[in-house]
Amino acid sequence: MKTYGEGDAAVHALRGVDVGFEHGAFTAIMGPSGSGKSTLMHCIAGLDTATRGSVRLNGDEITGMGERRLTRLRRDRIGFIFQAFNLLPMLTAEQNILLPLEIAGRRPDWALFDEVVEIVGLRDRLDHRPSELSGGQQQRVAVARAFVSRPEVVFADEPTGNLDSASGTAVLELLRTSVHRLGMTAVMVTHDAKAASYADRAVFLRDGRVEDEIDAPTADSVLAAMMKLEG
């Protein structure tokens, strides 16, 4: 449960959401604007705290953790992909990919680095700075950065929101490939039915509640579920 504000001004952004994200799967969180998608992602990623209830990452309770422990948890156990790429402009693609590991004081797993770079197709762009890369390539750097530390879960918040349709499709394909080939776990917030169709499962929110879910979603089945939700 997540409530913003108090009394008459209280907004119940999440009400009794009970949802799990299976290891090794790529899950999409869908729902109309204001349904609580971002709030849910922020609560499960340790970016915000649920007002009541429990959030567990591989069995560890994160609700009630202080800011310092949450910062460490996000750094060591979670990968993030944002709509706005969030790369550092003065670093090369390779340096951007390795930065979270460096900050955590961890040595890269070079075999994994090579595999991730191959999946995202950036081998010949590793020395380029973000300004020398297209939007789609920058997001591929962000995908590589999220997976190269082998986090327990990768969260992607509207990862194709800033991309044209072809680059967006490429990013979704390699997100799915990364999850399946590397045996990792990802959760993506999106309002795009086509984007959700790349996931193994789509979970639908409305008014802060889980209203529906679909296994092996297609663009059509997601659109139908959205129509039902909004109708």
Ligand SMILES: Nc1ncnc2c1ncn2[C@@H]1O[C@H](COP(=O)(O)OP(=O)(O)OP(=O)(O)O)[C@@H](O)[C@H]1O
């Ligand atoms: N910091 C905040 N303070 C007060 N209310 C908030 C805050 N953040 C979100 N809300 C409210 O909580 C509800 C859920 O918002 P949330 O951003 O999680 O929805 P969303 O499904 O991600 O929407 P969108 O698709 O438009 O991004 C909305 O009614 C929103 O106005």
